[in-house]
Structures are given as structure tokens and as C-alpha cells.
Amino acid sequence: MTATLAKPPVDVTADPEQPPRKRDIGGFLNWVATHAIGLALGLMFATPVVFVFLTAVMSDDQAFTADLWPREWHWENFVEVFDKAPLFQYLINSLTYSLLATAGMLISSIPAAYALAKLQWRGRNLAFLLVIGAMMLPPQVVAVPLYDTWSSLGLTGTLWPLIVPYFLFDAFSIFLLRQFMLTIPQSYVDAARVDGCSEFQALVRIIVPMAKPGIAATALFCFLFTWNDYFGPLLYTGEVKDQWTLSLALATFKGMHIVQWNSSMAVTFLTMIPAVVLFVFAQKSFVKGITFTGVKG
Amino acid sequence: MRKHTRAALLCVAAGMATALTLTACAAGKGGGASSDAAAAPGKDDKLTLTVWSNYSDREYEEVTKALKTFNKKFPNIEIKHEGSQDDDKITAGIRSGNTPDVALSFTTDNIGQFCSSGAFQPLKPYLDRDKVDLNQISPAVREYTEYKGNRCAMPMLTDVYAMYYNTGMFGEAGISAPPKTLDELFEAAKKLTKKAPNGDILVAGYLPTMGFYANRPTILAPSFGAEWEKDGKSSLASSPGFTEMMTFQKKLVDFYGFDALERFRAGLGQEYSADHAFHQGKIAIMMDGEYRTAFLKAQAPQIKFGTAPFPTWKPADYGTAFTTGTIMGIPKGAKNPGAAWELIKHLSFDTDTIVDLSNAIKNVPSTKAAMESPKLEVDEQFKTFIDLAKSDKLKGNPVTPIGDAHIKAVTDFAVSYTSGKVPDLAAGLKEVDKNIDDQIAKSGK
Amino acid sequence: MTATLGARPAPGRGRARARHRLTVLGxxxxxxIGFVLFFGYPLIATVVFSFTKYDLINAPEFNGLDNYTYMFKDPLLIKAITNTLWFVVVLTIARxxxxxxxxxxxxxxxxxxxxxxxxxxxxxxxPPVAATLVFFMVLRPNGGPVDNLLGVFGIDSPLWFSDPAWAKPGITAIMLWISGDLMIIIxxxxxxxxxxxxxxxxxDGAGPIRRWWHVTLPTISPVLLFGIVNSVILALQxxxxAVVAGSAGSGAADATGSTKYLGFPDNxxxxxxxxxxxxxxxxxxxxYAAAMATVLFIISFAVTIVLVQRMRKNSTAEEGGPGA
Known part of the structure; x- marks a missing residue:
């Protein structure tokens, strides 16, 4: 599979405009049908969020009703939710978790991925299998002893049990980075070695710059995974409210603070924004990254 | 400057002393029986007591006020009150070492588990040391604050459950007196129910869905004379009361239609919110605790309502009620157990504090003295609950070492039975019995 | 300097070898360390804990196979297994x-x-929590958008997260809405x-559908297999x-003992x-949780083996076996 990886995968981001030929009526109908289905699919995926948004800006009374369209636009709902719950605190906690975990992941996973992709050593295949095994393991399997350990260290009730592991080992990131690094021709690394570079120098000077899109994609996934994580924060910070992340707070939000749909939908909408922003800025990295997780073994 | 340093040193010393007593406690607590009472704090000691409760909003403010009355006795103890901490969070907090000094639990469902596991410290040493007379508290309340003779909690006010009914709707439907028997309740529910032409329920006379609002099996049990256990075994199948409870619920559910009822229920507001269905006139009769009188006055003054004992299966049982209440315990690992006990004692027995808090959040006082206090404000609706509380027909919570797992088992069963999924009621109840017994056996307590 | 030459140290050059090993180790x-701490140790510990009674307050007590034998008596466990199997089958195929x-x-x-x-x-x-709440709002049976839409056709909306028969399909709908990653891969x-x-x-005269069936499908079958394995893992986890849909659906946001509502409606x-x-x-x-974790581990391990086998087959077939 590495061979096919050397050439860039077909650019799925391309948008070739090919109007149908006039003489081909059947083809034209086909074109219309396909595009109608495509458009319907796009709408199907988009409408739920539109409804969330519309509900979020409704008045308290209207949010309870069956209305779909706001009678008045209460933009202030997005601001008022910050008074109803300590969203800033949750935001800071979410950012602490996601940013530190991503930083830690980069420090620990890039060298490991390099060793798995570009160095020859005995046990490499076994190590890679262990990485895959760890990646596939449901987090609940190891939760009992880990919770036990963290609680005896007095660190439950904080986000540290979630952050610390990233500074050592994150299976998915190692896997993804390795897949990216495999696409970099070995000759570059060999050339660097001939030039007298140490492995560390080869990694820093040759591989890292070349794998930048891959590293970016891995960092994005890591950031989003931690941002979206629910099980981890629930397990370790469930009873300590000032450590809650946005994702966790959102789950209890509907009941704890607010009954109206508009407020809970406003918060729901707000928590989805980072993903959209990251995607808009790094669309290609995302698509490439997600492709790598699947196709390439 | 100097003074400050010395104060700090004192603090550290005091902290170390408490830490030492604490380890001593922990070491001796294996069986949960014998341990020493931590010394009470000095009058002017400076420390912070963390209190967790599940109160929110209006009730949270009032309980915080009551907690602050402790400062009359100990002016320098700062009380940090954290609301919205349910039993799950208390349990997790104790396990993970993020413990408050005093935990207030809303439900008494978990008392067996709190006592038997040592999650709440035994209070006997404190009671012995301070020579506390427990007879000030009614027997049913004493029952739900201990497990197998191990008292690990004290009551802070109690809740008594009875029937609420919307007098306006009763008038419209031509019902003159609150129902006293199950048959009367069923007839009233039918008359009070309003349906739209398409079959949608607009107003439910009485909402039978188990597990919703206060429709919990524990709360309903006394009205049906249902017995939870016999000779240490779960006795749902052999107690006719449970069979009657299930049959009655099913009769009502069938009257509405399960789907129509679920559709209706999915649109109702939450239990402690202003959109509670009774506040909105969407249900006419319900079972609820005395605290609802305060909620209704504050959040739905337009609703005219009356209260009465809940109808019973057997006429002789009329006037019985379920009681539970907020319980206070010192969790394992509490930093200031000595001071925590003083606070608990204050809230359990200080008549003025109890009466004031009772007036504020409309809970039934937990001591006899407070119940008789002239300062206790008792209006017509609230009186029903005080009378019930004074009667000897009060029933407490079944105490088991498996937390609320047995209640969940019965609630789940009731839901699936009323939806028509259980062909054989007796066999079904037997299975639930077996399940509960298995769970208790597994807990080994 | 010579030591850094070449990734595969030639035999006999002991120092270079040792140095290479050190580099890899570095x-x-x-x-x-991370693998040992966060996977190796807890995996072994889970199995050990599974033979004990442990409440995190009192020291663990060895209780033999009690946790495992209780599994056969536990109706909720059977329910949980059935539910997860439902997702493994339906979610995998649907997704x-x-x-x-x-x-x-x-x-x-x-x-x-x-x-x-x-x-x-x-x-x-x-965030999955957000996605679940989105669907909870969109599907709410009393005036939600889907209810409105169905009303136009005179159909009563299902009760979704309040009806035991519809809660799992409701969750499946959420999972389809967020299946974009697999879509991009395919x-x-x-x-x-x-x-x-x-x-x-x-x-050869094949139309678009036959071309899809005879050309597209066989060619992308390895990716589809990945999709299936990936979906099985997802369903197992x-x-x-499930938690958010259950607690939101129960409407019991009084937060008191919310454990009672996990699995709502009707588990x-x-x-x-x-x-x-x-x-x-x-x-x-x-x-008991550790015993369940052990069972979950065995099952997911078996699934992982399937995936690894497939990847091996792929890499030997297409890579021509370098790096062996």
C-alpha cells in the first residue's frame, strides 16, 4: 500500500465543472437526478443545525411551541447563556484539556511515529500491532484500574488524568502520523543520513517539514477528540463542577440550569463552532487525514 | 505581621492534629463499628466547612441561610455550600477523595449503601459523647437514617408525601370531595381527563407513569400496603400490595393508552422547574411532597389546589404516608469531622433553625419540639402534611445495601408491565424479587 | 559519523548497532512508558480486580469467580448485551x-x-453530546420539526427517545448523521x-449501475471491510x-440519583x-465492572484481530513485503 501512497491520493477537493453534452438527453436527466439527490443529501445533513439555530434565537415562550421560525430574533440568547451557567470556566477547562493534550501528543507521538515509519528495528511490527490494539480498545476496559490509580494519587477531580497520558502515548495519533510519514520517500531520509544528519536531525529537518500537513491533521483530530470527549471528563470530574468541560456541562445543561429549549440550543450551537471554524481553515488537512485513517494499512 | 505568622502556624498545627485524628479514625473503621469521635472545634477556631447538597435556586438560598446560623455558635467557621450535588456526585466524591465535610443527600435511597460501605462515618461515638436523645425524632425518620443499627446520618427536615389536587378542575368536573379509595381516584381521574379530538391528552386526571415526578414505587407503597421485604427476602410477589399497585397503574395506563400517555409526558416540564405539569394545569391529581406547596405558591400562584392523604387500597390504611427526607452525614475523608458533627447536630436539633428553614422551604420539621413550635407556619394545605407526620401510620424507606438498585428494578418492571409487555404479573414480580435478592447477596452486606 | 549511515546497520558493526538501538529506544x-502505564498495567489489573470485591473505600477482597457467576444471574447485563448486539448488527450495516x-x-x-x-x-x-441534543430537539414528538413534517402527511411521530422501541433507532439516526468520516474514506x-x-x-456495455456493482464495489471492498470493522468497534463502545439520550429523554432532570435513568426508556x-x-x-x-471490562476486552480484541489480519493481507499483497 505504501507504493500507492507515494502518489498523492486523488484530489477529492477538486471541483471539476463539466456541463452535460446537449445531444445526450439521458445523460442530462441522469445529471439532474444525481444532483437533486446530492442536494437533498446536503440539505438533510444541514437542516438539523439550522433548526438548532432557529430555536436558539427564539423567545422563551416560543421555544416551547411547535413553531419552526422565530417570531422575534433574540440574538441576546447567545450572550445570556453565559450568565445562566459558568460557560467561561467550562470553556477555559475545555481549552486547557484540548491544548495541553494536543501539545503533549505532538511531543510524544512524532518521534514514535518516526521510529515506526522510518527506522528499521526488531519488534517494530509487534509495536505497531500494539498501537493498533490500543487504538481499538474501548476506554471503559481500562477505566477501573486507572481510576483507582489516579484516585490514590489524589488527582481525580482534576483534568490531569486526561491530559498526562497524551504526553506519553496516544495510539491514534501515532498511527496517523506513521501513515503520513510512510508517504515520504525513504530516499529523503537516506539522503539526510548521507549528509551526516543524526536520526533526530533527520526527523526535525526533513520529516517534520515534509509531514507538516499530516502533523496538522493529527493535531486537529487530537484537539477535536478531546474537545468532544465526554466519557473522560465525566469519569474524572463528574462531581467537581468547576473542572467541567463544555462537552460535559452541555450534557447536564438541559436539566441543571435551564428548561427552555432556546438556551440549551444556544449552548449546543456554541459548542459546535470550534469544529466548524477549524474545518473551514484546514479543510484539506481534515479530508486527507480522515482518508489516511481508513484506506492505508 | 508577627501575629499573622503565628495564626498561620496555629492553623497548620490544627490541620495536622485533625489529620492525625482522621487517620486514626480511618484506621479503626474497618468494620464500621468502633471509632473515636473527632474533637469539637474551639469556639473561635478558624476553618472552612464544605457542605454539599442537591438544592438549587430558591431552596439553595434558604438552606445556605440556615447553614449560616451555625456562625452564632462558631463565628469563625466559614461555610462553603455547594448546591446541585446529587447522590451520584456524593458517592463519586467520597471514592475519589474530593469530599465535603458534610454531605446532604436528598434521597434516603442510598443510606444502606452509605452506612454499610463506610462512605459515611458512623455517628455513634458522637451521639454517645454528646449524650444525644434520639427520641426527639420520630421512629420512621430514625429508621431511614440508619442501617442495621449503624447510624451514619441525621435527618435535616423530612418530606411527607400526599395527594395534591387542582380545586378549580375538581369544581368543573363536579367532584366535591378528594378521593379516598383507589376506585374513587380512578373515577376522578377519568372525569378530570381532557382529550383532543385526535386522541391527544390535553389534561391528565392523574398521571400514572412510574418513575415520573414523585410516582416512585417507594412513595406509593404505603398507600397500597405494599411490603418490600419479609424475613430478609424481597417480597414483591408475595405482598398483595405490589400486585395491586401494578394492576391499578396498568388500569390507568390502559385508560389513557400507553402511547398517548408517553406522547403527553414527553411534553411536560421538569420536576423542580416552573413548568411542572401541575403548575401548568396539565394534571389534576398527583402524589407529591409537602415542599410542592412552596413551589406552587412561588411559581404558580394562579393554581388553586388542595391537599389530602393519598387514597389507599384498604380503607383502614387511609391516613398513611411515605416519609423520607434530607439526610446529613460526614463522608469518609472529611477534613474537619469534629466541626462537621457540630454543624450536623445544630441542623438536626436547633429548634429555631429547623422552624425557620421549615417555614422557608416548606419541609416538615424533623424533631417533635419543632413540630409543636408556635412559630411554625402551617396553612391549610401544609397542615395535611404535619398531621400525617404526627400520625403513627408513617412509613419510611426500605433500607438496603444496594443503594437504589432495588427501586430501579421495580420502576423498570412497572414501566414494562404497564406498557403491556409482561404477560404474567406474578411471575414477573418473582423475577424482580430474585434479582433484588441476588444483588443484595452480591453486595455481601 | 559513519555510524549514522544507513538505516539498516551492516552486520558486525557493533557500536553502530548499539547506537541505532539507543536511537530507536530514545x-x-x-x-x-505510556503504553505500559496506561494499557499494559491496567489490562492486567482489570483482570485481577475482576476476581475481587472492591468499592474503592475498603481494600479489595478476593472473591473468586463470584463476579463472573453473577453475570449469568443479572437481567440488566443480559439487557445490556442485547442492546449492544443490536447496535453491532444494525448500526454496522446501516452506517x-x-x-x-x-x-x-x-x-x-x-x-x-x-x-x-x-x-x-x-x-x-x-461534539457527540451536541449531536445528541440536536436530534433530541429535532425529533421531539410534540412539535419538533420532524413531528411537524410527519403531521403534514397525517402521521403521528414516533416517540423516539421516550419509547423503548424507537430509542435505539433514534440513536442510530444520530450515528448516521455523524458518519461523515467514513463517508469521506469511502x-x-x-x-x-x-x-x-x-x-x-x-x-462491454455495462450501464452505470452495473459498473458500480461490478467495478466500484469489488475495488473498494477493503475499505468497506474497514468501514464494517470500524463500525463494529464504534457500536461496542x-x-x-446512549447516556445523553437516556437522561434527556427521561425528562427527569431533577438530577437526584440520575443513575436511575441511565438506559431510559425501559433500559x-x-x-x-x-x-x-x-x-x-x-x-x-x-x-463487577472489571469483570465486565474483561469480557469487553476479549470481544474487542477478537474484532481487532480481524482488522489486523486484513491489514496484513493488504500490506503483503500490495507492498510486496518490504520492511519485513
């Missing part, structure tokens, strides 16, 4: 077929590809199919959506991981 050190269908449509689009692909992919980036594979194969089939959303969490971290029966 690069792998954090990962090795793979749905992603394949959407990807096949997008692959045929000539204009607007970028926009539609983005729309289909974006939901998968949303789309890339479809676009990777060499154009010549289509042209050859066209020459299903937790967040239909009580998946295996949710039940494991309930036993372990709500009732703090860590021994």
Missing part, C-alpha cells in the same frame, strides 16, 4: 450502507461537490478506482449518545459500556 521511550450510498452519490456529482461534501462531513466533527476510495476499469466495463439505551460505567462508577462495584 524515540520510542515515551510511547513505551456502512449509508456512508457507501452517500459517497457514491457525491462521487457522481459534477458540480457543487465541495459544498455538499462539506455539509455531509461537518456534523461528524460536532469517497476517496471510490475516486481512487482507476478510470480505465470503468472504460473497459463501458466497452457506544456510550455518550433500551443501556449499552454494555453504559452498564459497565453504572456498576463501576455509580454503584462503585469495581470488581
Amino acid at each position: 524515540f520510542m521511550a515515551p510511547a513505551i 456502512t450502507v449509508f456512508a457507501l450510498g452517500v459517497a457514491s452519490v457525491i462521487a457522481r456529482l459534477k458540480s457543487g461537490v465541495g459544498l455538499i461534501r462539506t455539509l455531509c462531513y461537518l456534523p461528524s466533527l460536532a 469517497l476517496a476510495a471510490i475516486l481512487d478506482v482507476p478510470q480505465e476499469q470503468y472504460e473497459a466495463a463501458e466497452l 457506544l456510550f455518550t449518545q 433500551s439505551t443501556l449499552t454494555f459500556p453504559v452498564y459497565l460505567y453504572t456498576q463501576g462508577f455509580r454503584y462503585f462495584d469495581m470488581g
